[in-house]
Amino acid sequence: MESLTFHITGAQILRPEGWTDAPLGVAEGICTDVRAGRALDLAGFRVVPGIVDAHGDGFERHLARRRGAMLDMEEGVRACAGELAANGITTAMLAQFYSWEGGMRSPEFARQVIAAVAGANPCVVPDLHVQLRFETHMLGDYEAVKTLVAEAGIRHLVFNDHLPHDHLDRGKRPPRLTGTALKSGRNPEAHLALMQALHDASGDVPGAVAHLAADLRGVTLGSHDDRSAQDREFWRGVGAHLSEFPETREAAEAARAGGDAIVLGAPNVTRGGSHNGNVSAEELAHAGLCDALASDYHYPSPRRAALKLVAQGMEFGEAWALISSGPARILGFDDRGEIVPGKRADLVMLDEGGQVAACFCAGRLGFMAGPVAARLF
CATH class of the missing domain: 2.30.40.10 (Urease, subunit C, domain 1)
Structure with missing residues (x-):
């Protein structure tokens, strides 16, 4: 084109x-x-x-309009590109899980998404990239992830940990186990056994993460849902200098003090607070504790969040930078x-x-x- x-x-x-x-x-x-x-x-x-979206998973509804209905994933990516452009997003990081959770978060689904984005990119207008969200406790997949990142040209990887450690520590069944098991294609007992095995290997995770991060030279690395200064200190130590959606002001302040980048959710700003009780992105943005506002699950939100901050007194250029030059800088896009x-x-x-x-x-x-x-x- x-x-x-x-x-x-x-x-x-x-x-x-x-x-x-x-x-x-x-x-x-x-x-x-x-x-x-x-x-x-x-x-x-x-x-x-143009808006540079550092993290968005709104594309999922285009790939599977109903669970299991993935007839042509590449067509879904093209449809998503139309929505992105209609919302002013010219560069998008499509946040795709590589997770033990299975289903649309499985390693196989991640590979399909990567292939679909590569196939659709020459035919769409926005510049599409895949952000890989890797679950840290999948110790058996570290080499496969390193290979996938290299072969697919992944430029952004974020470390995630969605295991319900508190429940597993106490030997209790996590909430909503049956529902999450069914989404993964496993029976509840098999799903629980997998989670318990991954949890039991927690002691090996920090060292494995450090080795993987060292091998991913040239890839922008981040952590997800930091809760404390100690969390941020660990991730900074392994080279993950991007704090994505910190859950507390303490974590955000630690990121800023350490020179790390902070990505917050634009929907958190537009709705006036977190949907699950975490720190307000609006509060952090006004405090200077934000480098980028991302769409998260709603593509209209970056533009709406920036305009809301302007209405609250932030200078227009400063607010718009949170969805344009800010994310471009932290993701290494020097040309936009x-x-x-x-x-x-x-x-x-x-x-x-x-x-x-x-x-x-x-x-x-x-x-x-x-x-x-x-x-x-």
Whole structure:
């Protein structure tokens, strides 16, 4: 899909130094100050950098609209790409589990998702990547994960631990065991036995994690759901310098003090708090304890969260950076996240109400509706 050549006039354009109404050119997929191609009069609109989504699993509903109904996974990825563009997301990390939990979180499903994304990427407009969410207690899979990351070109891996350790420590059946077992395709007793075996090997996990992290050079590594400063200290020590969705302010403050990046959930901001009682992302963002707001499970939320922070008094450029230049920086995307000559023309046009009116990724049209479309055509 070829990029378009055009230049924008009349709009308020968000540059790193602030708003400007100077014309912006787009040619060969990058931003330029040269007026090129046809003029697109966007008076009354704001042009902002495309959203870089550091973690989102909303794609799952496109891959399996109903449990077991995965007829063509690549078509599902294409449908997801359309939703991403309609929400101004030009770069997306699709957060896929590699987990003992089975089902849509199984290693086999992860490999299918990776293949589907690779197959769909040349045909879609947003830039899609897979973030691998690896369960730390799967000691028998460490070599397989290292190979998968290398072969698939995975650039972002996050360590997870979803074992119910408290219950397993006491020899109790975890809550909702039957439901989770059925999702995994196992009977409840077999599922419980697997969890217990993984839990019993906990003493071997820290050393294994350290060795795997050392082998994953060039991969952005993170931890998930840090609860304490000690958690963050461990992960920083093995080279996982990204704290994803810290559950407490203590963990977030420890990340900031140690120079680590902090990713928070945008839905946490839009709903005014965590759905499970964790620290408020809104509170952390206003306290400067946030580098990126991610869609988590809801693709409209990054844009809505940034605009909510602006309505609460945060400067627009600072709020929008949490969904553009901030995540681009921590994920190593040096060519995007800002409207700067020479960087990718990942652009979102917002109408007066803050809705996405158009979205371009590397100069390619991903979404356009309403008055913007009327002006172009």
